[in-house]
Amino acid sequence: MERTLSIIKPDGVAKGLTGEVIRRFESDNIKIAAIKMIHMTKVQAQGFYDVHKERPFFDSLTDFMSSGPAVVMVLEAENVIAKNRELMGATNYKEAAEGTIRKDFATDIEKNVVHGSDSPETAASEISYFFNQLEIISL
Ligand code: ATP
Ligand code: MG
Numbered sequence: 193m194e195r196t197l198s199i200i201k202p203d204g205v206a207k208g209l210t211g212e213v214i215r216r217f218e219s220d221n222i223k224i225a226a227i228k229m230i231h232m233t234k235v236q237a238q239g240f241y242d243v244h245k246e247r248p249f250f251d252s253l254t255d256f257m258s259s260g261p262a263v264v265m266v267l268e269a270e271n272v273i274a275k276n277r278e279l280m281g282a283t284n285y286k287e288a289a290e291g292t293i294r295k296d297f298a299t300d301i302e303k304n305v306v307h308g309s310d311s312p313e314t315a316a317s318e319i320s321y322f323f324n325q326l327e328i329i330s331l
Contacts, residue, residue: 193331195225195266196273197318199307202260205229209297210263213306216279216293217267226266226328234258240321249302256302264322268331273315276308 200213217224232240237257244250267276281292285304288295298304309315319328 193268193270194272194312194315195268195319195328196276196309196315197307197322198265198267198276200263200265201303201305201307202256202262203299203303204297204305205261205263207297207305209305212297213293214265217265217276220269220275220279222267222269222272222275223331224265225268225331226323227263228322228327229261229263230322231261232258240318253302266319266323266328273309273312277310280306280308 198217200210204210204213214224234254237254238245238250241250241253241257244253247253269275279293281288281294281298283294283304284301285294285298286301288298293306294304309318
């Protein structure tokens with residue numbers, strides 16, 4: 193079993209897509225091991241996206257991520273890191289495959305509805321950024 197961190201970003205929550213995104217995960221046999229709604233501060237968003245701090249879009253991205261409530265989840269399934277990224281689609285929704293979350297709902301390369309960890313190492317560090325051990329259910 194593998195775990196990954198998923199975020200329904202502020203645009204996704206604002207558009208009322210929380211239920212639809214969770215439905216897609218559950219339909220694909222992905223289990224939710226932890227879930228909560230948060231509203232990140234700018235500093236917390238900067239900490240989360242620290243790997244992108246030299247990128248030109250960093251300031252705008254962290255403004256966006258701290259602009260409203262987001263839903264953070266720990267997802268669990270076999271190969272869930274890759275599986276989640278497949279369900280999400282490419283970063284740029286214009287390049288995302290048909291039927292993916294970003295293809296169906298993103299409106300902007302930045303406001304792309306969901307985040308998913310991209311490796312076992314980032315999954316571990318991103319999960320511990322938002323959740324302590326007691327908050328994660330052993331499924
Ligand atoms: P995420 O890490 O959010 O799951 P990702 O791994 O598909 O997305 P990254 O390259 O890690 O993409 O970029 C992180 C986030 O930064 C993207 O999801 C998007 O919100 C934003 N972003 C990426 N590239 C751009 C860009 N060229 N212009 C504006 N925002 C961008
Ligand atoms: Mg990424």
